[in-house]
Amino acid sequence: MFAEERRQQILQLLRQAGKVTVDELSVRFGVSAPTIRADLSLLEKQGLLRRTHGGALPVESTLYEPPYAxxxxxxxxxxxxxxxxxxxxxxxxxxxxxxxxxxxxxxxxxxxxxxxxxxxxxxxxxxxxxxxxxxxxxxxxxxxxxxxxxxxxxxxxxxxxxxxxxxxxxxxxxxxxxxxxxxxxxxxxxxxxxxxxxxxxxxxxxxxxxxxxxxxxxxxxxxxxxxxxxxxxxxxxxxxxxxxxxxxxxxxxxxx
CATH class of the missing domain: 3.40.50.1360 (Rossmann fold)
Incomplete structure (x- = not known):
């Protein structure tokens, strides 16, 4: 699976479940935890999700504002x-x-x-x-x-x-x-x-x-x-x- 395809599936899982964790994504996609963390960091920089300790949440939260950049x-x-x-x-x-x-x-x-x-x-x-x-x-x-x-x-x-x-x-x-x-x-x-x-x-x-x-x-x-x-x-x-x-x-x- 290509990295971009994996990231799109991460976003789909996030929309369905309301949250994702690094551990569950690592097992699901068969890649290391650092790889998943890198995926989540990139998606956050693109304004597509919000990183949390050990996972991520959707950006649609009423409390979340993406970084200024x-x-x-x-x-x-x-x-x-x-x-x-x-x-x-x-x-x-x-x-x-x-x-x-x-x-x-x-x-x-x-x-x-x-x-x-x-x-x-x-x-x-x-x-x-x-x-x-x-x-x-x-x-x-x-x-x-x-x-x-x-x-x-x-x-x-x-x-x-x-x-x-x-x-x-x-x-x-x-x-x-x-x-x-x-x-x-x-x-x-x-x-x-x-x-x-x-x-x-x-x-x-x-x-x-x-x-x-x-x-x-x-x-x-x-x-x-x-x-x-x-x-x-x-x-x-x-x-x-x-x-x-x-x-x-x-x-x-x-x-x-």
Missing amino acids: VRELKNLPEKRAIARVAATLVQDEETVLLDAGTTTFEIALQLKQRRGLKVVTNSLAIAVELMERKDMEVVLLGGSVHPARRATLGELVLHALDILYVDYAFLSFNGVDVQAGYTSVDFEAAAVKRKMMQHARHVVVVADHAKIGQVAFAQVAPVQAAHLLIVDEGAAPEAVRAFEEAGVRVLLAPVT
Whole structure:
């Protein structure tokens, strides 16, 4: 059996059983435990499963978020399409709040075309990307550094947001569902996102089609809390209609 075929069967077993162990996979496929661990590590890097001690779990867990390096490459053309549409909303000399995320990072790149912006963010990646722009002021929200998200979180971020109010807030979520609303994988991130939504004149949620219909652990807000939802054209038409029927304005971003 080829290695790729074995990995596909591992994913199939994981979907069927809900979990797998190194020992059982080693026996099933007749290969060593180090070989199975290497398979699981590769599949995790591809964002297809989550490693645990002695085995793996599906990525669909409401508590799981893939590593940043995996997320920044996943659905990249879609994220760039969404970012192009999002950036058209912003005019020169406005204030913008960017949540920490891979789609919002793409928005930051697009905003380099604007002049005189004041950009507030809890994203270390966005702050570093924009900090040398002479025609842009960057405000990094101080707080506890979360390495996996390349972001700041916690009470200090919440206190800083209490004294800010911006023209536009762009936010991304782990799950975007008509019934469950906007959701995140943990309470700490959810609290920051919720506060951001309360401190902007225009709240814009950005989500590639893979996030639509997904539900994560911690609810942030109902879908009506955003003024606009921007998704790529890969979103199912019936899903888009469901958001619109719930009172959410939706913009579709063409992927070119």
